Amino acid sequence: MxxxxxxxxxxxxxxxxxxxxxxxxxxxxxxxxxxxxxxxxxxxxxxxxxxxxxxxxxxxxxxxxxxNSWKRALTVQAVRGGSETLDYVEVENSETSAALPPQNIMFLDQVDANAQATVRFTIPTDPDSFLHLAHEYRTPENLLRTALIPAFKETLQANASLMSAEEYYSGGRTEFNTEFENQMINGIYIVRREEISQKRVGEIKGSANVAMGTEQQDYGDDAKV
Incomplete structure (x- = not known):
């Protein structure tokens, strides 16, 4: 048994x-x-x-x-139909992108406008660059919120400081787009306004009053800005 x-x-x-x-x-x-x-x-x-x-x-x-997965290209865009009050990140099956409302920018002549733009950021695949990125930001969502979205906004505003609204609407749109791409790739230009005062050479005569005839009096001072 x-x-x-x-x-x-x-x-x-x-x-x-x-x-x-x-x-x-x-x-x-x-x-x-x-x-x-x-x-x-x-x-x-x-x-x-x-x-x-x-x-x-x-x-x-x-x-x-x-x-954890990182999409090879992350998209940041400012378009109509985005959130009107808050930035938001769409995450679906690790496809990461950020959609913002049109951004308010100020041209060189103090004219403001709402701008739309789209940028795709390519993630580096070489081990050293990628590991440095992964250590610093940990996730694609953190990279978007803390680095890519702020850089996108700042570059768009800095690009508006390169020209006046009159120059943009009189044919400068292509130049605007080109300079925006250049700044996204190479870095933001530092733009500042400078005023220079100079003495005028020679006497200037003239008047808007036609009744004064050809023998017109001097007007204005001898300085120009």
């Missing part, structure tokens, strides 16, 4: 071991394998403390690793 019981218990033990092995493999696979989607860069941290940057498409294996 004892022998028969032992023989019957052995298959059950093997089944239990098999089930436990399968569960262990599933747990390891769940914590160590992920699929890298096209259009994303992944920040991977392993159980040994190593960090990896994954940009190749396909299944990736990192033993008990943790990862």
């Amino acid at each position: 004892i022998t028969e019981k032992l023989k019957g218990a052995m298959p059950l033990g093997r089944v239990a071991v098999g089930v436990i092995s399968i569960l262990a493999l599933l747990i390891v696979a769940n914590k160590s394998i992920f699929y890298a989607e096209p259009g994303y860069v992944y920040h991977v941290r392993t159980i040994t403390g190593q960090e990896k940057v994954v940009s190749d498409v396909g299944y990736q294996f990192f033993l008990f690793g943790r990862w």
